[in-house]
Amino acid sequence: MELDIASMAQIVGDNRTAESFLKAAQARKQAINSVFWNKEKGQWLDYWISNRTSSQECQRWKGSNQSNNAFTSNFVPIWIDLFNSNTCIVEKVKKSFQSSGFLGAAGIATSLTRSREQWDFPNGWAPLQHMIVEGLAKSGLQEAKSMAQDIAMRWINTNYVAYKETGAMHEKYDVEKCGDIGGGGEYIPQTGFGWSNGVVLAFLEEFGWPEDLKIGCN
Structure with a gap:
């Protein structure tokens, strides 16, 4: 948000406001990294605060309070320019994502937990695909950009196959099986x-579809 306001301020020549919000953006970046970033894992982890603690109290950061739960949201900050412009962070995130187990034949799973709930494995949701792909694509690393395109092709493909089979687009998809829609949760998908x-x-506009790439499930 701060970067958007700074950009608009620059367009209209309000350099003072632009500078103020650029500083605010850097402060937010530092705050996010200081609490959530885990250098060893190359992910931004959830952070647990005791329910006995007031939200207004100052907290002493503890590494043991970072969650070890595996969610695709651990990688979402790479979508933000503050982070995808940092080559060192992008490299760590890319390597972490490659070994995470989230990427399936048809896209990115939301978690690695098989709970039969809609926000868990093997379901993949469009917004998370978009944020991860855009973050990797906007980085300065060619390997990250190539990974972004590969994920986008998998997602386009499974959406297309499911559409041809069912005549509809769906809210979520099974990332383990090309063309399969997602399930689980408290209502009918x-x-x-x-x-x-x-x-x-958005993926088609950005990446197109390679002429030499066959569409459909093998």
Whole structure:
């Protein structure tokens, strides 16, 4: 948000406001990294605060309070320019993601937990695909950009195959099996579907579809 405001301020020539919000962006970056970033894992981990502690109290940071739970959201900050412009961080995140187990034949799983709930494995949701892909694609590393394109192709492909088989776009997909829709949760999986449509269109606009790449499940 701070970067967007700074950019708009620069466009209209308000350099004072732009500088103020650029400083605020750097402060937010430092705050996020100081609490959530785990250098060894190359991920931004959730941080647990005791429910006996007031949100207004000062907290002493403890490494043991960082969660070890595996979620794709641990990689989402790479979507933000503050982080994807840092080559060192991008390299660590890329290596961490490659070995994480999240990437399946048809996209990125939300978690590694098989709970039969819709936000867990093997379900993949469009917004998370988009944030991870865009973060990698906007980085300065060619390997990260190539990974972004590969993920986008997997996601486009499974959406296309599922559409041809069912006549609809779906809210979530099974990342283990090309063309399979997702399941689980407290309601019947929905069709439509705004963010699924939008992400596929965004990927096609950005990457296209290689002429030498066959579409469909092998």
